[in-house]
Amino acid sequence: MSLIKKITGFQIYSRKQQWKLYLLGFAALIVLASLYYADIMVRKIARDERQRVELWVDAIRKRESLLRDSERLFFVIQNEEAERVELIKQVYDRLNRDDIDQGALTFYTNILYSNTTIPLVLTDEEGEVISTSNLDQRFSHYRKMEGELADYLSKYPPLRFTIIGGHRYIYYQDSKVFTELRDIMNDLIDTFLSDLVVNSSANVPVIVVDAARHELIAHGNIQGVDFDNEAQVQDLVSSMKGKNRYLEVNLPTYGQCYVYYTNSFLLTQLRYYPILQLLAVSILLFVAYVLFSIARNAEQNQVWVGMSKETAHQLGTPLSSLLAWVEMLKMKGVDDETIQEITKDVQRLENITERFSKIGSPPKLTNSNVVLPIVEVLEYMKKRTSSKVSFRLATPDEDVIVPHNGNLLGWVVENIIKNAIDAMKGKGQIYLSIQDNPGEVFIDISDDGKGIPQSQQKAIFNPGFTSKKSGWGLGLSLSKRIVENYHGGKLFVKHSLINHGTTFRIILKKTNGLAL
Numbered sequence: 001m002s003l004i005k006k007i008t009g010f011q012i013y014s015r016k017q018q019w020k021l022y023l024l025g026f027a028a029l030i031v032l033a034s035l036y037y038a039d040i041m042v043r044k045i046a047r048d049e050r051q052r053v054e055l056w057v058d059a060i061r062k063r064e065s066l067l068r069d070s071e072r073l074f075f076v077i078q079n080e081e082a083e084r085v086e087l088i089k090q091v092y093d094r095l096n097r098d099d100i101d102q103g104a105l106t107f108y109t110n111i112l113y114s115n116t117t118i119p120l121v122l123t124d125e126e127g128e129v130i131s132t133s134n135l136d137q138r139f140s141h142y143r144k145m146e147g148e149l150a151d152y153l154s155k156y157p158p159l160r161f162t163i164i165g166g167h168r169y170i171y172y173q174d175s176k177v178f179t180e181l182r183d184i185m186n187d188l189i190d191t192f193l194s195d196l197v198v199n200s201s202a203n204v205p206v207i208v209v210d211a212a213r214h215e216l217i218a219h220g221n222i223q224g225v226d227f228d229n230e231a232q233v234q235d236l237v238s239s240m241k242g243k244n245r246y247l248e249v250n251l252p253t254y255g256q257c258y259v260y261y262t263n264s265f266l267l268t269q270l271r272y273y274p275i276l277q278l279l280a281v282s283i284l285l286f287v288a289y290v291l292f293s294i295a296r297n298a299e300q301n302q303v304w305v306g307m308s309k310e311t312a313h314q315l316g317t318p319l320s321s322l323l324a325w326v327e328m329l330k331m332k333g334v335d336d337e338t339i340q341e342i343t344k345d346v347q348r349l350e351n352i353t354e355r356f357s358k359i360g361s362p363p364k365l366t367n368s369n370v371v372l373p374i375v376e377v378l379e380y381m382k383k384r385t386s387s388k389v390s391f392r393l394a395t396p397d398e399d400v401i402v403p404h405n406g407n408l409l410g411w412v413v414e415n416i417i418k419n420a421i422d423a424m425k426g427k428g429q430i431y432l433s434i435q436d437n438p439g440e441v442f443i444d445i446s447d448d449g450k451g452i453p454q455s456q457q458k459a460i461f462n463p464g465f466t467s468k469k470s471g472w473g474l475g476l477s478l479s480k481r482i483v484e485n486y487h488g489g490k491l492f493v494k495h496s497l498i499n500h501g502t503t504f505r506i507i508l509k510k511t512n513g514l515a516l
Helices: 002-006 009-095 102-113 147-152 176-198 230-241 265-331 336-358 371-382 406-423 475-486
Strands: 120-123 129-133 159-163 166-172 206-210 216-220 247-251 255-261 366-369 389-394 401-404 428-437 440-447 490-497 501-509
Touching: 009 120, 009 159, 009 166, 009 176, 009 265, 206 230, 216 230, 230 255, 265 336, 336 406, 366 371, 371 389, 371 406, 371 428, 401 406, 401 501, 406 428, 406 440, 406 475, 406 501, 475 490
Parallel strands: 389 428
Antiparallel strands: 120 129, 120 166, 159 166, 206 216, 206 255, 247 255, 366 401, 428 440, 440 501, 490 501
C-alpha cells in the first residue's frame, strides 16, 4: 500500500509527459532521418542530371563546331560560284574583241562550256534573251527577261559588259549543288536547334535566346507557358537567367546565342515530395490524434459520470443515518449551537451528494445574484479553517445577476479555496473579488501561497494532476468542467508568481447559449 501511495497522480502525469516527450523525440528522429535520406537521394539525382547535362553540352559544342565548319564550306562554295560567274562575264567581254586569235577563242569557249551547274541568261539592252545555260525546262519558252524567269533570276544584280554596238547583261542564280547544300545547311540548323531544346537525354527545360537575351529562338521541355504571349515569354526568359550557368553557341543566321537550362520537372518534384509527404502524414496523425482525444474524452466522461453517481449513491445511506442521529441529539438536549453546526455539515453532505448526482446531467441555471452562493461558501470555510487564514471579499454594491447553478458554482469556489489553503500551508490571505462587466462577470480568487510554475498552469486542470503526496488530482478538473461545459464560461490561471501567490479567474457570461 505504501508503494501505491508513492505513485501519486502527479507522478503518473509526469511519466505520461515523459512518454510524450520520448515519442515526440522518436518521431522527430524519424522525420529528420527521412528528410536526410530524401536529401541524399535528391542530391544524387541532381548530380547525375548535372553530369548528363554536361555530356549533352559537350555534344552540343562538338555539333556546333561541325556546323560552323559546314557553314565555312558553304561560304567557300558560294564565293567560288561568284568568281566563276565573274570569269564568265570576262570571257564574254574578251570574245567581243577584234584581236583575239584562234587559240584564245578555243580557250574561252571551253570556259563557257565548262559551266554545267550555274544557271545563266545572256540578254541585250532590251532584255531579249540571247542565250541560256543550265536553265530548267520550265523557262525554255521565255524569249525575254520577264515574268517567272525574271523572278527566278532576281536574287543577284546582273553583270554588265560592253560589246560592239551596245551592252549585254548576264543574269545568274545559285547552282543546283549550291542550292542543295544550302537546304542541307538549313536542315542542319533546324536539327541542331531541335536536338538542343528537346534534349531527350537530360530531359531538362531549355530555351535559346539571341545575343541581346530578348528574343526567344527555340525552347523545349517547357510547360504552362503561352509562347504567343510576349509577356509570359519575357517572364520565362527572366526566370531562366537566374538558374544554372548558360551555354554560348554561334548559329548561322542567328549569330551568337545563349542557351539556358534549369532542373528537370522530376527533380523539382523530388525536392518537394518529402515535405509534401511529411505534411500529409502530419495531417493524418493530427486527425488521428483528434479522433483519439475525442474517444478518450468520451470514455473519461463515462467514467466520471459512473463514478460520480456511484459516489452519490454510497453517500445516501450514511447521510440518512446522520439525519436521524441529529434528531436524536435534539431529543437528548444537546445545546443548539452544536446541533446547528452539525446540521450545517449534514446539509453540506447533502449538497455534495447532489453535486455528484448531477454530474453528466444538464444542470439547471437560474438567472440570479451570483454573490449569494460565494458568500455562503466563504462563511462555511471560515469556521472550518485555521484562524491563521484570513478571507476578504470585494463585491459591487448592487446584485450581480448572471445565469448559474449556485450549488455547482459554490463547489468550484470551494475547490479553488481549498487548493489555495494547501498552497499557503494553512497560513495567509485569500482575496475574492467580483466584477460586473457588460456581457460577463469576473470572479477572481487570489492567494499569497507558493505559486504555480508557468509550465504547469494549464496542466493543473488535467485529470490526475496533483503536486500533493496524496490525492487524485480531480478537483480543478471537475471545476473547469463545471464552469466551461455546464456554464459556458472560462476558468484559468490569470497570473502566478513563485512564492508570491496565484490568481484564478472565473468568467461567466450573462447570456448563456448552452442547450440544456
